[in-house]
Amino acid sequence: MDILMRYVFKHRASGNIETKVFLTSQLEARAAKKLSPCFDELQYELISRDLCFDKEKGVFVGDLINVTTWFGNYIASVKFGEYEQDGSGDEYEPSKCFGFYAEAVIKTITDEDGFEVVPDYLVQNSMLELESYKRLGNIYENPELLKTEEAH
Structure with missing residues (x-):
């Protein structure tokens, strides 16, 4: 392969x-x-x-992506390795997983009504589980992307 x-x-x-x-x-x-x-x-x-x-989208480990969920949009970093995922909404203990995942850059974003955009169980999420995302760039060629997101 x-x-x-x-x-x-x-x-x-x-x-x-x-x-x-x-x-x-x-x-x-x-x-x-x-x-x-x-x-x-x-x-x-x-x-x-x-x-x-x-x-197809040219997404590599280390890239920043804009993730769209029904909670709202947030910026995540694409990573590879071990992570914990809980798709149950905190009903069960998170599962230990290995593979490509998206980790929210800022974990405490709220929308205009004060609701969480990134609930705890979505802070680390399998890339395969993401319904919609768009590549923004990588931190080496576009370091301002990380600074902009940290400013929120």
Whole structure:
């Protein structure tokens, strides 16, 4: 199975951010330095290597997404690993899960009527469970996205 990977590099001299996306088959077929000059460690620093969750939307681990639920919209960070999920609305103990998940950046957002937009049981949610989301960007190329969300 071919896995899509995103590499984020920082140019040491200029500080510019470079993003490169490769399939694992490409990485296995050629030496990394032949795929891109960004793999030259003297010129570039590797700051992130991320798995792809959704090829169609270009969503990778480390991206920020706008999640739409019937509670309202909120910003989440895409992550991969172990998390707890409770789809019961606190009726049962959360289940330990492993995989791609969205974690709310700000966990205490309320709508104009004072109701929670992100109830406790949706703070960490499987990406597969999300009905609607849109990629906003990643924190390396768009650090202002995180600052804007933290200001709320």
